[in-house]
Amino acid sequence: MTQPVTIRPLGYSDLPQVIAVERRVFPTPWSLAMFVLELSKPSGVCLAALVDGKLVGYLICARYDQIWHLMNIAVDPSARRRGVATGLLARMLERAGPDAPYTLEVRTSNSGAIALYEQFGFRAAGTRRRYYQDTGEDAMIMWRTTADRSGTGFAG
Template sequence: MSETTAAESAIIEPGEVTFRRLTYGDLPAVLSIERRSFPAPWSLAMFVLEVSKPSGVCLAATAGDGIVGYLVCSRYADVFHLMNVAVDPDRRRLGIAERMVERMLLEAGREERFTLEVRVSNHGAIAMYEKLGFRRAGRRRRYYSDNGEDAMIMWLGEPWL
């Protein structure tokens, strides 16, 4: 009988991950990932507000019976804003976020326009968005109040500047 180490058991195939609508019951697990993913994490109230909006797309990525990632996308007028995406630090670089954003684009409608802000230092996330077709469209100066960092504005579809 072979022994499985903790590191090996953390490895999952992308096919084992499934996507579904995010629910209020997912939020404790979401907050746990959120707090390990961002220097200025969202509060529970912020997630509750977004999940309660009928016009947005909020997704959970699950493996087994656990949450391994989530995405929050809100609709304002005729533009979708990708507000939050994160994957469990132990499950990164497995294609989970890429597939989750693709699923969101499918649910919202490929013909729609999408925008987001991302820290200019977040090269991994920027590379992912560019791989998915988002394009850079300027900066918001000192957008992040925790460290005064600029945000990169990105668009998929025609920018509304």
């Protein structure tokens, strides 16, 4: 039986669980200080996803002027392909506004994340050469703008 996923604002007290997932998921994980900095910004959208009271995913989205930057999203490997990231992104769009411009960077090899972002109307818009210092991999830059979203299931 699939347990329901709860999405709520991320708090400082979630950070030990966030760090545990972050270290499992990323080759170069964010430090605690990076999460604290993003949580301290009043304009940001920071969300937690919980199953049965346990944190299984999180999302960090920061606002720079009028543009939203999706900085981090991760789901624990044990909770993937159950719509957790979909729930986080849908809530982000609700909170930050469906018509605002959004951007992100993603490893060009991360086809799963790219497929997820495309479902939400993000589109490739160039690369940053050797953006990831750990592997030297390029980043794909993606944007979600009103003009890009015609024909997507999640168009607001």
